[in-house]
Amino acid sequence: MHQxxxxxxxxxxxxxxxxxxxxxxxxxxxxPIPPTCYTKVLNMGKEITQRxxxxxxxxxxxxxTAHLPDLxxxxxxxxxxxxxxxxxxxxxxxxxxxxxxxxxxxxxAAVTRQLYFIMSQKCHGDLVFTRDNCKALxxxxxxx
Numbered sequence: 001m002h003q004x005x006x007x008x009x010x011x012x013x014x015x016x017x018x019x020x021x022x023x024x025x026x027x028x029x030x031x032p033i034p035p036t037c038y039t040k041v042l043n044m045g046k047e048i049t050q051r052x053x054x055x056x057x058x059x060x061x062x063x064x065t066a067h068l069p070d071l072x073x074x075x076x077x078x079x080x081x082x083x084x085x086x087x088x089x090x091x092x093x094x095x096x097x098x099x100x101x102x103x104x105x106x107x108x109a110a111v112t113r114q115l116y117f118i119m120s121q122k123c124h125g126d127l128v129f130t131r132d133n134c135k136a137l138x139x140x141x142x143x144x
Contacts, residue, residue: 037118037122037123038075038123040118040123041075041115041118041119041123042075044073044111044114044115044118045073045074045075045080045115046073047111048071048073048084048108048111048112048115049071049072049073051104051107051108051111052068052070052071052087052108053070053071054104055068055104055105055108056068056070058104060099060102060104061099061102061104061105063099064094064095064098064099064100065094065099065105068087068090068091069087069090071083071087073115075119080119081116081119081120084112084115084116085116087112088109088112088113088116091105091108091109091112092109
């Protein structure tokens with residue numbers, strides 16, 4: 001009886017050891033699992049919020065972007081779509097060519113347009129807006 005339980009314990013130990021050794025190979029698969037629509041939108045919203053803050057403090061762009069409002073993309077807020085649309089209008093309306101056509105400003109506009117498209121077309125059914133408060137998007141506490 002003692003020998004049988006010992007074999008069972010050894011078998012369980014071997015199975016556990018095999019599982020522990022195999023997990024890193026499973027996690028390091030060559031084709032990573034693509035993000036869900038929600039995580040893609042959430043990450044892009046955070047990235048846009050950071051980029052919008054950076055262009056206001058960057059040496060090359062701060063002179064012509066200082067007047068822009070702070071942009072906080074909250075993908076849970078229904079006003080996020082209109083906020084992005086308004087911000088895109090402001091970016092395209094920059095008059096000082098040297099700033100408006102810098103790579104940072106152009107990249108911010110492109111990523112914002114991409115997020116707007118993804119939210120309105122690709123992920124429309126996957127997103128649930130839990131807030132409808134446009135004023136909340138103008139305060140630092142209400143991020144993505």
